[in-house]
Amino acid sequence: MKYLTPVAAGLCLSVLVPGVALAEVEYRAAVLRVDAPGPLPISRMDLKTDDLGFAGAELGTADNATTGGFMGQTFVTETVVASPETVEAEMQKLLDAGVTYIVTLADAETTVKLADLAGDQALVFNAGASDDSLRGANCRANLLHVAPSDAMLADALAQYLVWKKWTNWFLIEGSHPEDQALAAAYRRAAEKFGARIVEERMYEDTGGARRTDSGHVQVQSQMPVFTQRAAAHDVVVAADHAGVFADWLPYHTWDARPVAGSAGLVPESWHPAHEAWGATQWQTRFEKQANRTARDEDYQVWMALRVIGEAATRTNGGDFAAMKDFILSPDFNLAAFKGQSLSFRDWDGQLRQPVLLTAGMVVASVSPQAEFLHQVSQMDTLGIDRPETECSR
Helix, strand or coil, rough: CCEECCCCCCCCCCCCCCECCCCEEEEEEEEEEECCCCCCCHHHHCCCCCCCHHHHHHHHHHCCCCCHHHHHHEEEEEEECCCCCCCCHHHHHHHHCCEEEEEEECCCHHHHHHHHHHHCCCCCEECCCCCCCHHCCCCCCEEEEEECCCCHHHHHHHHHHHHCCCEEEEEEEEEEEEHHHHHHHHHHHHHHCCCEEEEEEEEECCCCCCCCHHHHHHHHHHHHHHHCCCCCCCCEECCCCCCCCCHHHCCCCCCCCCCEECCEEECCCCCCCCCCHHHHHHHHHHHHHHHCEEEEEEEEHHHHHHHHHHHHHHCCCCCCHHHHHHHCCCCCCCEECCCCCCCCCCCEEEEEEEEEEECEEEEEEEEEECCCCCCCCCCHCCCCCHHHHCCCC
């Protein structure tokens, strides 16, 4: 399904300044979401909405229009749903139509394919995939990442756990490749910040524990057995990108220990409970528009479109090369309700950003933690720093 996300009514106007005629400039963007078949989540509360990501696109386009309307700028965003089988054809249609800014919600493998297909025709914003390889060996010069990486999320949690002096971790990873990639990020974070993984176990996905099964009955008896006799630990850290088992860990582990990672205390880019630094007004506007709370994907798509809007404001002309150069320059910064201006790392295209640590209905903390310092930017304590990068852009 495709439709145009309209700009805010009445705001896309040319403003007449004495002696100056502002030319109309249209900025065309698209949000391309790939919906792949998969098992049901553990709870119906985690079912994806039809407008996931697209609601963030609508708000981002409207916010761009608020400023752009006074500068003779208009912003049009097309939203496209594709399957793994049709996504490359849909991408080609956008490129053929001259869309030069494309936001993707797809897995890591698909994201790389789309960036390669775009080449020098478009700038691609990854708003969904957290895989570290996209910022490393599989990085691309035309690919920017507004979604935080696995390394950033793992480091954000690790800093807090080390600050709490919960330094002995029992790591449980899922059996899917994305789970194992996340577990690798936690191993790296433990070494980086001085924690110790005292034991590791893998939870095999056998198709059980889904909401179509008698989940709670099975898990109440199975999860304690699975976690018993672990080495002495302060916290259980779950690496479960696939959403198979982590939500069953709290209150079901053999030892009475806090759970963190993919359940319990969770590192996220956004959360409905986030209210600091003006976030309440963003949450209110989103909820009024979408009739629901925002998810990570909505916020990340919004950020991607606001990157385009901010660059348009500062370059004012619509030249694609100038826009791209400015976005990647030290002069670029984005206000995104996180208490700090955000910018892109020039070595891997990752957007620097604080990470929320959430627990249920509250934001328990925000990383980077104050005790962890960096010679350039404290936000670079999260994720892969310049000396460590495997990216060759």
